[in-house]
Amino acid sequence: MIEIKNLSKSFQTADGTVEALKNVNLTIQDGDIYGIIGMSGAGKSTLVRCINMLERPTEGTVLIDGCDIGSLSEIDLRSVRREVTMIFQGFNLLMQRTCLKNICFPLELSGVNKEEAKKRALELLDVVGLPDKANAYPAQLSGGQQQRIAIARALATEPKVLLCDEATSALDPKTTHSILELIRDINERLGITVIIITHQMSVVEEICTHVAILDEGEVVEEGAVSTVFSSPKSRAAKRLVFPDGAEEILTENRGERRIRVVFNGALATRTPLIARMAMEQQIAASILSASTRSIGDKAYGNMLLGITGDDEVVGRAMDYLQGIEDILVEEVTDHVG
Amino acid sequence: MLDKLFSPEVIEETLWIVQYEIPLAIWETIYVTVLATAFAVILGLPLGVLLVVGEKNGVLPLPKSAMHVLNIVINLLRSIPFLILMIMVIPLTRLIVGTSVGTLASIVPLVIAAFPFVARLVESSLREVNPNIIEMAQSMGASPFQIIVKVLIPESVPSLLSNFTIAITTILGYSAMSGIIGGGGLGKIAINYGYYRYKYLVMLIAVVLLILLVQVFQSVGTRLATKSDKRLKGGR
Numbered sequence: 001m002i003e004i005k006n007l008s009k010s011f012q013t014a015d016g017t018v019e020a021l022k023n024v025n026l027t028i029q030d031g032d033i034y035g036i037i038g039m040s041g042a043g044k045s046t047l048v049r050c051i052n053m054l055e056r057p058t059e060g061t062v063l064i065d066g067c068d069i070g071s072l073s074e075i076d077l078r079s080v081r082r083e084v085t086m087i088f089q090g091f092n093l094l095m096q097r098t099c100l101k102n103i104c105f106p107l108e109l110s111g112v113n114k115e116e117a118k119k120r121a122l123e124l125l126d127v128v129g130l131p132d133k134a135n136a137y138p139a140q141l142s143g144g145q146q147q148r149i150a151i152a153r154a155l156a157t158e159p160k161v162l163l164c165d166e167a168t169s170a171l172d173p174k175t176t177h178s179i180l181e182l183i184r185d186i187n188e189r190l191g192i193t194v195i196i197i198t199h200q201m202s203v204v205e206e207i208c209t210h211v212a213i214l215d216e217g218e219v220v221e222e223g224a225v226s227t228v229f230s231s232p233k234s235r236a237a238k239r240l241v242f243p244d245g246a247e248e249i250l251t252e253n254r255g256e257r258r259i260r261v262v263f264n265g266a267l268a269t270r271t272p273l274i275a276r277m278a279m280e281q282q283i284a285a286s287i288l289s290a291s292t293r294s295i296g297d298k299a300y301g302n303m304l305l306g307i308t309g310d311d312e313v314v315g316r317a318m319d320y321l322q323g324i325e326d327i328l329v330e331e332v333t334d335h336v337g
Numbered sequence: 338m339l340d341k342l343f344s345p346e347v348i349e350e351t352l353w354i355v356q357y358e359i360p361l362a363i364w365e366t367i368y369v370t371v372l373a374t375a376f377a378v379i380l381g382l383p384l385g386v387l388l389v390v391g392e393k394n395g396v397l398p399l400p401k402s403a404m405h406v407l408n409i410v411i412n413l414l415r416s417i418p419f420l421i422l423m424i425m426v427i428p429l430t431r432l433i434v435g436t437s438v439g440t441l442a443s444i445v446p447l448v449i450a451a452f453p454f455v456a457r458l459v460e461s462s463l464r465e466v467n468p469n470i471i472e473m474a475q476s477m478g479a480s481p482f483q484i485i486v487k488v489l490i491p492e493s494v495p496s497l498l499s500n501f502t503i504a505i506t507t508i509l510g511y512s513a514m515s516g517i518i519g520g521g522g523l524g525k526i527a528i529n530y531g532y533y534r535y536k537y538l539v540m541l542i543a544v545v546l547l548i549l550l551v552q553v554f555q556s557v558g559t560r561l562a563t564k565s566d567k568r569l570k571g572g573r
Contacts, residue, residue, distance in 0.1 A: 054472065078479075079478065080478075082478050086473070086476040086477075088473060092472070094491070095492065095567060095568045096494060096565075097491070097567075108487065109483055109487070137567040137568075
C-alpha cells in the first residue's frame with residue numbers, strides 16, 4: 001500500500017516560489033491500477049517523482065507498506081527504488097546497449113551475476129513479446145517496441161510497484177492500446193501495483209481502476225474511475241471529461257429549466273430515454289449538451305436537458321428519470337463549476 | 338629561385354634526408370603524439386567527468402569552491418601559449434624524465450598543454466547524454482559511480498572518440514613545435530632544415546607528411562566513432 005500524506009512540493013525559481021504540489025493525500029492499494037490525470041503543469045510528474053524520491057517533497061510523507069521513504073538514506077533509498085521502478089514517455093533506453101543488456105542494467109546495478117541476469121532478461125523479453133530482439137539495439141526498434149523493452153527492464157528487479165510517467169504519450173493509439181494491454185496483463189499476472197500518470201482520458205478509461213484528478217498541484221477529485229468520470233464535479237474534472245467545453249454553453253440561460261442527467265453505468269444505450277419520456281409523460285425536453293461514453297454496453301456521462309414548463313412539469317420529468325436505474329438527476333440552477 | 342630549389346645537389350641531399358632521417362622522424366612524431374594523447378586522456382577524462390557530475394545539479398555535486406578551483410586551473414593552463422608553456426615546465430620535465438631535452442622529454446609539456454583541453458572535450462561529450470537517461474538510472478537505484486561508469490561514459494563513447502580524434506590531431510600539431518626544445522620528429526626536421534638552413538624542399542616534405550598523418554588520424558578516428566555508434570540505424 002502506498003500512502004501519500006499531506007504532500008507539498010515547492011520550487012524556487014527566478015520568479016519566486018512555485019508550488020507544484022499542495023497538500024496531496026492519496027492512498028493506493030496493492031494491486032490497483034491507479035491513474036493520476038491532469039493537464040500539463042498540474043504537477044503529475046512531480047507527484048510521481050515524489051513516490052520514489054527522485055524529488056524530495058517540501059512537506060509531507062510517502063509511506064510504502066508503512067515505511068516512510070523520505071526518512072531513508074540515499075543508500076537505503078536505492079534498494080527501495082528496485083521495488084518501485086519506472087517507465088517514461090521517452091523510453092530512456094541506453095542507446096549504446098543491446099536490448100538484452102538494457103534489461104540487464106538494473107540487475108547489474110544490484111550486483112546480480114551476469115549469467116543469472118542474462119537468464120532473467122531473456123525470460124522478460126518473452127513476457128513483453130519480443131524474444132527475437134535480444135541483440136538488437138534500441139535505435140532499430142519502433143517506439144512501441146522500445147517501450148516494451150523499457151517495461152521489461154522495469155520488471156527485472158521484480159518490483160512491487162510500477163510507475164508509468166506518460167508512458168504512452170509518445171505512441172500512436174494502436175500502440176498505446178497494446179502497451180496498456182501489456183501493463184494490465186502484468187498487473188494481473190504478477191500482482192504489481194501500477195501508477196499511471198497521464199493527460200489522456202482514454203488511458204485512464206481503458207485500464208485504471210482508480211483515478212485522481214490533479215489540478216494546479218491539488219487533488220480535486222479521487223475515487224473509482226466510473227464514479228469520477230460519470231459525474232465530474234470539479235472544474236478540472238469537467239474539463240477533462242468534456243474536453244470540447246460542452247458544459248460552457250450551459251451558462252447562458254435561455255428561459256427554460258435545466259436538468260442534469262448523470263449516467264452512472266445505466267443500460268441506457270438500449271432505451272430511447274428522451275423519446276420515451278416525451279411519449280409517456282408528454283414532456284418535451286431539448287438536449288442542450290451531452291457527453292456520454294459507452295463502456296461495455298453501459299453508458300457513463302452527463303446530459304443536460306432543457307425543459308420549458310412550471311415546477312410540476314419539471315418535477316414529473318425528474319421523477320420519471322429518477323425511476324430509471326443508475327441514473328442520477330439534478331436540477332441545474334446556477335453557474336456550472 | 339625554383340631552379341635553386343630543385344638543383345641536382347639539393348635533390349640528392351633531400352633524398353638522403355628522406356631516406357635516413359625521415360623514417361625515424363615519422364616514428365618519433367607518431368609515438369610522441371600517441372603517448373602524449375594517452376596521458377592527456379588519462380588525466381583529462383576524470384577531470385572532464387568531474388566537471389559534469391560535480392555541478393550543482395549533477396549526479397555527484399561537489400563543493401562550489403572545489404568546482405571553482407578546477408575550472409580556474411583548467412582555464413589557466415589552456416590560456417598559456419604552448420611555446421611558453423614548454424619553457425615554463427622545464428624544471429618539471431627534468432624532475433619526471435631526468436632531462437629537459439629530447440623526444441621523450443617533449444611529452445611532458447605536451448601532456449600538460451593537452452589534458453585541460455581533453456577535460457573540456459570530455460565535458461562537452463558527457464553533456465550530450467540525455468538527462469532523462471540519467472534520471473532513469475537514478476530511478477533504478479544507481480549510485481553516482483555506477484551512473485558514471487555504466488551510463489555517462491558508455492553512452493557518450495562515439496562522441497568521446499570523435500573528440501579524442503580532435504585532441505590527437507591538435508597534439509600532433511603541438512608536437513611539431515617541440516622541435517624547438519629539442520624534441521624529435523617531423524617538426525624538428527622542418528625547423529632544422531627549413532628554418533635554420535634554408536632547405537625548403539625538406540621542410541615541404543616534412544609538412545606534407547604532417548598533413549598526411551593528420552588525415553590518417555582523422556579518418557581512422559571518424560571511422561571508429563561512427564562504427565561504435567549504435568544509434569545509427571542498422572549500425573550493427
